[in-house]
Amino acid sequence: MWKTIVRRTLIMIPQLLVLSLLIFTMAKFMPGDPFTGKITPETDPNRIEELRELAGLNDPWYEQYAHWMLRAVQGDFGKSYTYKIGVSTLIGERAVNTFWLSLVSAILLYIIAIPLGIIAGRYQDTLADKVIVLYSFIVYAIPTFVLSLIFLFLFGYKLHWFPTVGSVDIQYDPGTFGYIWSKVYHMLLPAITYAILATTGVIQYLRSEIIDSKSQDYVRTARSKGIPISKVYSRHILRNSLLPIAAFFGFTITGLLGGSIFIETIFGYPGMGQLFISSIASRDYSVITALVMLFGFLTLLGSLLSDIIMSIVDPRIRIE
Amino acid sequence: MANKENKNEIVEVSAPATGMQVIFREFKKDKLAMFSLIALVIVIIGVFIWAKLIDEQALMRVSLRDKYAPPGDKFFLGADQGGKAILGQLIIGAKNSITIAIFITLITGVFGIVVGLICGYFGGWIDNIFMRIIDFFITIPSLMLIIVFVTIIPKYSITMFILILSIFIWPPTARLVRSKALSESRRDYVNASKTLGTSGFLIIFKEIMPNLSSILIVEMTLNFAGNVGIETGLSFLGFGLPPSTPSLGTLISYANNPLVLQEKWWVWLPASIFILLMMLGINYVGQALRRSADAKQRLG
Numbered sequence: 001m002w003k004t005i006v007r008r009t010l011i012m013i014p015q016l017l018v019l020s021l022l023i024f025t026m027a028k029f030m031p032g033d034p035f036t037g038k039i040t041p042e043t044d045p046n047r048i049e050e051l052r053e054l055a056g057l058n059d060p061w062y063e064q065y066a067h068w069m070l071r072a073v074q075g076d077f078g079k080s081y082t083y084k085i086g087v088s089t090l091i092g093e094r095a096v097n098t099f100w101l102s103l104v105s106a107i108l109l110y111i112i113a114i115p116l117g118i119i120a121g122r123y124q125d126t127l128a129d130k131v132i133v134l135y136s137f138i139v140y141a142i143p144t145f146v147l148s149l150i151f152l153f154l155f156g157y158k159l160h161w162f163p164t165v166g167s168v169d170i171q172y173d174p175g176t177f178g179y180i181w182s183k184v185y186h187m188l189l190p191a192i193t194y195a196i197l198a199t200t201g202v203i204q205y206l207r208s209e210i211i212d213s214k215s216q217d218y219v220r221t222a223r224s225k226g227i228p229i230s231k232v233y234s235r236h237i238l239r240n241s242l243l244p245i246a247a248f249f250g251f252t253i254t255g256l257l258g259g260s261i262f263i264e265t266i267f268g269y270p271g272m273g274q275l276f277i278s279s280i281a282s283r284d285y286s287v288i289t290a291l292v293m294l295f296g297f298l299t300l301l302g303s304l305l306s307d308i309i310m311s312i313v314d315p316r317i318r319i320e
Numbered sequence: 321m322a323n324k325e326n327k328n329e330i331v332e333v334s335a336p337a338t339g340m341q342v343i344f345r346e347f348k349k350d351k352l353a354m355f356s357l358i359a360l361v362i363v364i365i366g367v368f369i370w371a372k373l374i375d376e377q378a379l380m381r382v383s384l385r386d387k388y389a390p391p392g393d394k395f396f397l398g399a400d401q402g403g404k405a406i407l408g409q410l411i412i413g414a415k416n417s418i419t420i421a422i423f424i425t426l427i428t429g430v431f432g433i434v435v436g437l438i439c440g441y442f443g444g445w446i447d448n449i450f451m452r453i454i455d456f457f458i459t460i461p462s463l464m465l466i467i468v469f470v471t472i473i474p475k476y477s478i479t480m481f482i483l484i485l486s487i488f489i490w491p492p493t494a495r496l497v498r499s500k501a502l503s504e505s506r507r508d509y510v511n512a513s514k515t516l517g518t519s520g521f522l523i524i525f526k527e528i529m530p531n532l533s534s535i536l537i538v539e540m541t542l543n544f545a546g547n548v549g550i551e552t553g554l555s556f557l558g559f560g561l562p563p564s565t566p567s568l569g570t571l572i573s574y575a576n577n578p579l580v581l582q583e584k585w586w587v588w589l590p591a592s593i594f595i596l597l598m599m600l601g602i603n604y605v606g607q608a609l610r611r612s613a614d615a616k617q618r619l620g
Binding site: 015018019022023026027029030137138140141142143144145146149150152153157164165257258261262265266276277280288291292295296299300303 | 455456459460461463464465467468469471472545549552553556557559572575576578581582585588592595596599600602603604607
């Protein structure tokens with residue numbers, strides 16, 4: 001077990017290295033640099049050149065890469081050209097928002113998906129099952145940005161149930177109850193959208209797992225001993241079917257990260273996904289590279305986490 | 321003579337249903353899938369014919385007098401900020417989005433299938449190298465890298481866009497095909513063929529691939545739906561097709577302006593509904609195909 005974890009963690013290092021090289025080279029190829037946008041007829045071209053030199057943009061790429069890598073391992077990704085603050089500080093602020101959004105989404109996801117999956121599996125082929133299967137089918141087919149827009153239009157603009165932009169009302173001071181509530185309130189609509197989009201996987205997994213379990217020997221044994229069906233479900237089937245759901249947690253994180261670009265952009269939610277899109281627009285290399293590295297790292301971590309949980313939960317698929 | 325005819329009859333009766341028959345039976349059992357298939361074919365052909373009839377230059381001409389004209393007599397689905405008819409853009413956009421998705425699906429399909437089959441059949445170092453590459457692609461944040469890629473190409477065209485997407489999309493197909501090819505290459509018929517001295521190339525493409533065809537069709541169908549989603553999503557974010565080329569995603573992206581989202585629903589809602597219905601249709605067809613590929617799930 002430990003051997004696997006160590007080995008998997010070690011594999012992550014070359015993967016991250018290749019990713020860093022790739023993204024670094026790509027960022028260098030981006031047309032223009034952060035200073036191009038500042039050139040006006042009045043600016044002195046020598047001054048711009050000076051700034052470039054100072055920022056190290058005129059060094060050969062491998063020197064720049066080595067510099068960047070050395071500092072990156074120490075957690076220093078340089079300074080954002082747009083925001084004039086350290087990249088780590090900037091991303092840190094946004095990461096907190098994305099983290100809370102993902103957490104609330106994950107909680108909502110399980111609140112919605114687990115009961116639906118259980119009902120669909122237990123009452124297989126009934127009307128309820130058919131409705132749930134249809135629901136998960138539609139959700140699977142609809143692209144993230146389409147559902148987000150429709151929800152924003154309906155619940156934000158038409159029904160006025162939720163705020164349509166930002167992460168908090170400016171009238172509240174940090175730390176007060178109003179501030180926290182405002183944060184949660186702003187998070188709710190994007191989180192619900194997120195959660196609904198992710199339900200398909202959990203519902204379908206639970207449903208087929210429960211249907212499978214019904215014909216297993218341990219269920220028949222329990223039934224023949226006279227244990228009532230509801231108890232067989234709560235004691236035996238659910239326990240066996242719910243645990244692997246935990247293993248999906250890692251993949252859920254990965255999925256949420258990918259969707260955050262769309263969701264945060266559409267809902268005007270200041271998280272990492274939105275930061276990425278605005279950094280691309282302003283050619284803020286240091287922020288772009290740091291964000292891609294961070295997302296890459298989190299994706300790897302998510303799949304590692306899933307494998308570990310899976311091997312604990314289900315000894316049959318223990319990885320060697 | 322009569323005897324021979326008799327024999328033929330018996331053979332016909334006991335022969336297992338071939339691929340096409342199974343698929344046909346599956347669609348006959350599933351009315352929704354049948355309906356989706358027919359509707360999809362009609363819509364796609366309709367979009368392509370209609371797009372031919374539209375004068376794209378006239379359509380894209382800005383006419384400020386018609387700015388945000390609501391649906392009515394002049395414009396069946398209203399007009400956008402530049403007074404350009406939404407209906408026309410919807411048709412051209414759908415044509416572009418569908419064409420691009422088809423090309424990406426074909427490119428990534430062919431590449432993924434060839435790589436997967438070769439890895440699964442030969443194994444060894446070829447497999448090892450490709451699996452490391454595939455692992456790498458699957459664990460990277462590809463959406464972000466595609467966006468970075470699109471921004472570094474100075475004057476990118478539709479072809480460029482298709483190629484960039486293809487680079488990032490082939491790995492899952494290759495991985496699936498590899499795992500199926502791996503188990504298939506252990507079958508007796510492959511071993512028998514090997515002992516007869518058939519070349520690896522022939523075994524892979526003439527013997528293994530036909531046996532995987534049903535899985536490949538399912539994979540390609542669902543990939544197609546996914547590719548429509550990726551192209552329109554990127555165009556929505558502004559990193560897809562060049563702005564002068566209408567796409568379903570570009571139409572929806574007008575909704576990034578809160579005013580349009582709130583009050584000019586005719587600009588973005590039709591394209592959203594079009595995507596949703598098309599995705600549902602493709603997925604229904606894909607499900608029916610999947611059932612015909614897997615004997616355990618069949619309805620008919």
